[in-house]
Amino acid sequence: MANLAIMLDETTATHPNRVALIHDDEQLTYAELRDVSHQIANHLVAHGIEPGDRVALSCPNIPWFTAIYFGILKAGAVVVPLNVLLKPREIAYHLKDSGAKAYFAFEGSPDLPIGAAASEAFDQVADCSMLSVFGLELVAWADQSRRFATVERHDDDTAVILYTSGTTGQPKGAELRHRNMRHNALVTDRVFGVDESRPDTYLCVLPLYHSFGQSVIQNSAVAYGGTVVMQARFEARAALDLMRERKVTFFAGVPTMYWSLLEAADRIAELSAIAENLRIGISGAAALPAQLHQDFSDVFDVELLEGYGLSETSPVASFMPLDQPARIGSVGKPIPGVQMKLINDDWSDLTGGDREVGEIAIKGDNVMKGYHNRPDATAEVIRDGWFRTGDLARKDSDGYYFIVDRSKDMIIRGGYNVYPRELEEVLMSHPAVSQVAVVGIPHESHGEEIMAVVVKTKKHDAVSERDLVTWGKKEFASYKYPRIVTFVDALPLTSTGKILKRQLSRRVADQSSGGTGNHKQEMS
Numbered sequence: 001m002a003n004l005a006i007m008l009d010e011t012t013a014t015h016p017n018r019v020a021l022i023h024d025d026e027q028l029t030y031a032e033l034r035d036v037s038h039q040i041a042n043h044l045v046a047h048g049i050e051p052g053d054r055v056a057l058s059c060p061n062i063p064w065f066t067a068i069y070f071g072i073l074k075a076g077a078v079v080v081p082l083n084v085l086l087k088p089r090e091i092a093y094h095l096k097d098s099g100a101k102a103y104f105a106f107e108g109s110p111d112l113p114i115g116a117a118a119s120e121a122f123d124q125v126a127d128c129s130m131l132s133v134f135g136l137e138l139v140a141w142a143d144q145s146r147r148f149a150t151v152e153r154h155d156d157d158t159a160v161i162l163y164t165s166g167t168t169g170q171p172k173g174a175e176l177r178h179r180n181m182r183h184n185a186l187v188t189d190r191v192f193g194v195d196e197s198r199p200d201t202y203l204c205v206l207p208l209y210h211s212f213g214q215s216v217i218q219n220s221a222v223a224y225g226g227t228v229v230m231q232a233r234f235e236a237r238a239a240l241d242l243m244r245e246r247k248v249t250f251f252a253g254v255p256t257m258y259w260s261l262l263e264a265a266d267r268i269a270e271l272s273a274i275a276e277n278l279r280i281g282i283s284g285a286a287a288l289p290a291q292l293h294q295d296f297s298d299v300f301d302v303e304l305l306e307g308y309g310l311s312e313t314s315p316v317a318s319f320m321p322l323d324q325p326a327r328i329g330s331v332g333k334p335i336p337g338v339q340m341k342l343i344n345d346d347w348s349d350l351t352g353g354d355r356e357v358g359e360i361a362i363k364g365d366n367v368m369k370g371y372h373n374r375p376d377a378t379a380e381v382i383r384d385g386w387f388r389t390g391d392l393a394r395k396d397s398d399g400y401y402f403i404v405d406r407s408k409d410m411i412i413r414g415g416y417n418v419y420p421r422e423l424e425e426v427l428m429s430h431p432a433v434s435q436v437a438v439v440g441i442p443h444e445s446h447g448e449e450i451m452a453v454v455v456k457t458k459k460h461d462a463v464s465e466r467d468l469v470t471w472g473k474k475e476f477a478s479y480k481y482p483r484i485v486t487f488v489d490a491l492p493l494t495s496t497g498k499i500l501k502r503q504l505s506r507r508v509a510d511q512s513s514g515g516t517g518n519h520k521q522e523m524s
Contacts (some may be wrong), residue, residue: 002155003074004159004181005074007182007223007418008033008070015225018199020228021066021230026063028229029227038144038145039144040141042076044071046144052077054101056080056095056128057070057082057209058114066156066218067105083211084106084108090424093171094458095122095341096127097126097171098125104132107134107467119131143416143487158176159178160176161174161330164312173371174372175370175371175372176368177369180365183318183364183365184314185222186223186337188223190301191316191322191336196224198223199227201221201226201227204252206216207255211309211314212254234260236261238343243274244273245291248274254283255497256493261329263294263434271299271300275301280302282305285456287403288306289424291428294328305319307320308332315366317331318340321333322413330400331402334364338362341361343358343418354394357392359389359390359391360401362386363386363387367382392404392491409421411440411441413449418440420437420439423480424438427472430468434456436449436454437457437501438450439501450484451482451484452482452484465484465485468482469482491508
């Protein structure tokens with residue numbers, strides 16, 4: 001049977017009493033998790049949900065997310081996970097676009113009233129016939145039977161619809177098949193050394209409504225009998241405490257999370273206790289600066305592995321091989337069952353040397369079926385099974401990929417192509433730079449000008465904008481050093497920790513045009 005939920009049944013049959021989920025003081029064994037998922041499935045069937053129907057879910061990282069996720073799958077339905085920060089108007093759009101027939105929503109808290117937003121959105125969508133708002137206590141469906149026969153599904157049936165961030169136009173729903181999600185979960189034994197006989201303890205700080213957290217943490221743990229320690233909202237100090245107390249062996253995060261952990265890591269004895277258990281750290285979803293990579297590896301005595309993927313690829317497409325020395329700056333090689341190549345704008349294969357830049361295309365068991373109800377958008381990005389990513393990279397002679405940048409983030413200054421990631425890597429090596437985003441802003445004669453938006457380190461608060469401009473002038477070719485530097489207290493981030501570069505560009509451009517920007521400019 002191809003249903004992704006069979007992984008839960010198989011692990012429960014082998015390890016029924018092993019702890020599956022931990023949140024605060026609450027624990028669920030695999031047998032308890034399976035039983036609750038059966039109650040959810042029975043609840044859905046009782047309300048007329050049939051195989052293939054879409055069921056939305058708004059829930060932070062608490063045990064309910066995993067129980068409802070697998071309950072929906074067991075009923076043969078399609079999971080539509082929604083960002084818990086969405087407003088009622090945005091939720092209503094996702095419900096309508098996905099054609100959701102039912103909707104589960106956590107009640108939330110006064111500062112994040114998820115349930116209230118869900119109720120307001122539900123009232124706007126006529127075709128969504130069931131709304132279930134639940135609290136922290138796992139009693140909402142206690143009257144339902146704990147027995148349920150998992151509905152059979154086929155490899156190419158849709159298991160999950162993940163909505164892209166919508167940086168260009170409205171968000172699109174990527175339809176991920178059961179085989180897509182199963183492949184990304186099961187391949188972790190070869191990619192990350194996951195072993196059922198030596199189960200990992202995962203710290204889940206990545207939001208589970210995102211593909212990174214779902215596949216690499218939740219689904220991998222369920223497939224191989226691991227334990228997931230859940231943090232509902234990432235906070236670095238609390239995350240370090242959980243890593244020590246729960247003896248975490250597997251940590252996955254985005255670069256901004258690694259930066260926050262370093263900032264909060266100030267107790268030598270605590271770091272020693274964490275390092276003693278931490279087996280692996282992996283980074284994805286955004287570029288990992290080389291300096292951050294080195295600093296974290298040194299402080300926590302663990303090798304960081306960087307990988308690459310997208311929502312449309314379930315998400316993992318490539319990773320640094322676990323048995324090879326890390327190549328800092330590389331996102332590794334394609335994982336088993338996946339092919340990657342570089343292409344030109346016209347889809348033709350790139351045939352140049354290892355310094356030539358092209359767009360990444362991906363083919364394999366991880367690539368989505370397509371965008372939900374958007375055949376034209378699907379045809380733009382998928383051809384003969386190959387998915388074009390919009391990400392620019394180069395490949396060295398050993399087959400390792402190095403991301404250069406998003407094609408949409410590339411800056412064209414005076415006719416020259418400038419890749420922000422390259423500049424960010426170098427700027428991060430300056431002792432005063434804690435975080436940085438390089439963006440292009442409109443310029444009358446050059447088309448675009450290069451701006452570095454910097455968060456300063458605590459120890460070098462006295463550094464000036466001109467100091468960094470002068471330093472950059474020595475480090476970069478004349479056409480690509482940042483002429484403008486501005487300091488901020490924090491960079492705008494998505495809920496998954498990615499820097500919102502377009503929002504940042506608009507903000508600083510508006511400040512500059514209004515004469516309120518905090519920057520220096522050098523036009524030479």
